Amino acid sequence: xxxxxxxxxxxxxxxxxxxxxxxxxxxxxxxxxxxxxxxxxxxxxxxxxxxxxxxxxxxxxxxxxxxxxxxxxxxxxxxxxxxxxxxxxxxxxxxxxxxxxxxxxxxxxxxxxxxxxxxxxxxxxxxxxxxxxxxxxxxxxxxxxxxxxxxxxxxxxxxxxxxxxxxxxxxxxxxxxxxxxxxxxxxxxxxxxxxxxxxxxxxxxxxxxxxxxxxxxxxxxxxxxxxxxxxxxxxxxxxxxxxxxxxxxxxxxxxxxxxxxxxxxxxxxxxxxxxxxxxxxxxxxxxxxxxxxxxxxxxxxxxxxxxxxxxxxxxxxxxxxxxxxxxxxxxxxxxxxxxxxxxxxxxxxxxxxxxxxxxxxxxxxxxxxxxxxxxxxxxxxxxxxxxxxxxxxxxxxxxxxxxxxxxxxxxxxxxxxxxxxxxxxxxxxxxxxxxxx
Numbered sequence: 001x002x003x004x005x006x007x008x009x010x011x012x013x014x015x016x017x018x019x020x021x022x023x024x025x026x027x028x029x030x031x032x033x034x035x036x037x038x039x040x041x042x043x044x045x046x047x048x049x050x051x052x053x054x055x056x057x058x059x060x061x062x063x064x065x066x067x068x069x070x071x072x073x074x075x076x077x078x079x080x081x082x083x084x085x086x087x088x089x090x091x092x093x094x095x096x097x098x099x100x101x102x103x104x105x106x107x108x109x110x111x112x113x114x115x116x117x118x119x120x121x122x123x124x125x126x127x128x129x130x131x132x133x134x135x136x137x138x139x140x141x142x143x144x145x146x147x148x149x150x151x152x153x154x155x156x157x158x159x160x161x162x163x164x165x166x167x168x169x170x171x172x173x174x175x176x177x178x179x180x181x182x183x184x185x186x187x188x189x190x191x192x193x194x195x196x197x198x199x200x201x202x203x204x205x206x207x208x209x210x211x212x213x214x215x216x217x218x219x220x221x222x223x224x225x226x227x228x229x230x231x232x233x234x235x236x237x238x239x240x241x242x243x244x245x246x247x248x249x250x251x252x253x254x255x256x257x258x259x260x261x262x263x264x265x266x267x268x269x270x271x272x273x274x275x276x277x278x279x280x281x282x283x284x285x286x287x288x289x290x291x292x293x294x295x296x297x298x299x300x301x302x303x304x305x306x307x308x309x310x311x312x313x314x315x316x317x318x319x320x321x322x323x324x325x326x327x328x329x330x331x332x333x334x335x336x337x338x339x340x341x342x343x344x345x346x347x348x349x350x351x352x353x354x355x356x357x358x359x360x361x362x363x364x365x366x367x368x369x370x371x372x373x374x375x376x377x378x379x380x381x382x383x384x385x386x387x388x389x390x391x392x393x394x395x396x397x398x399x400x401x402x403x404x405x406x407x408x409x410x411x412x413x414x415x416x417x418x419x420x421x422x423x424x425x426x427x428x429x430x431x432x433x434x435x436x437x
């Protein structure tokens with residue numbers, strides 16, 4: 001299916017996305033959409049004939065556990081609500097622990113790389129098949145950016161993706177910014193990865209911005225697309241004409257004119273990198289090299305899930321709970337990844353519960369990072385926000401009495417068995433005003 005040129009739809013730039021010209025489709029984060037109701041902006045876009053693709057971030061198909069049926073049902077419901085031609089997710093794990101590892105359940109709050117081993121590949125392929133059977137439309141999976149690499153990997157990224165496609169028929173969502181990230185951080189050659197992976201299986205391509213700090217590339221989605229990322233895009237375009245291209249932006253949103261400029265740069269790169277007549281690159285196709293076709297399912301070898309669970313739990317525990325680093329990992333990079341996970345939690349909690357940075361002011365971020373260093377996330381971000389507020393209150397904070405009262409009321413309103421009645425909310429709001437809101 002030809003998607004064309006698109007942009008990631010986010011509520012913060014909904015108006016700008018609607019006003020952009022030449023937009024054929026948009027991608028929306030699946031977990032940010034209700035399963036039975038669409039935002040007005042997406043309704044208007046669909047009425048104009050703009051395709052909307054749900055992009056999942058929480059399945060964790062690369063994890064040791066089988067996919068959660070409720071999460072799969074939610075993704076399927078959003079695909080049907082949107083009339084989407086496909087859904088997408090990531091080749092990553094986002095949680096670990098539990099019965100397979102005989103340890104407490106841990107949440108990463110972000111995408112973490114799967115070890116490129118045969119064990120992990122076996123587990124991933126079975127999880128992908130389970131997801132495919134649960135979804136009403138085809139599935140495409142995205143390569144992720146990484147700050148760390150696993151020791152003793154048995155496959156390159158391209159080989160891993162090629163095997164995944166061969167075994168499952170799943171399509172690929174190739175993020176060229178992530179290929180650049182892994183080049184800077186892990187020394188992996190984007191051209192080699194593109195040579196090894198089945199480019200004919202590509203459903204569409206992501207392009208996004210990032211920033212380099214102290215020799216580490218951070219895939220922020222909050223900076224303009226850089227020239228090196230466009231160079232990787234040109235490498236890809238020299239090999240294949242992808243059915244879809246999408247600009248991602250998740251934070252620090254610029255004016256619509258800047259988004260339009262980035263889209264123009266992507267279009268110009270595609271035109272310039274297109275092979276000349278006669279060179280004949282292999283066109284992307286749904287009927288090429290098994291893309292989209294299922295192969296016979298092979299059972300996961302005994303012990304693969306258990307070994308994967310133990311390895312992923314040890315890594316995640318070191319990142320979020322301060323346990324010793326597993327053998328073979330770069331300790332400096334683990335510290336960078338650990339800080340990045342804590343910062344991600346702080347940013348998302350601030351969006352989920354904007355009252356917390358308002359109440360705590362300039363002290364919010366330092367307080368949250370101190371909390372995150374000793375308190376792994378075990379639930380979603382809303383639970384994390386409540387746990388953080390409780391942690392601050394138990395520790396005797398905030399120092400300002402008015403802020404402490406406001407934080408207490410906020411926590412009480414959201415942690416009870418049922419929401420407070422309207423009268424209670426009005427009384428607490430009045431108290432907040434009286435104590436100097």
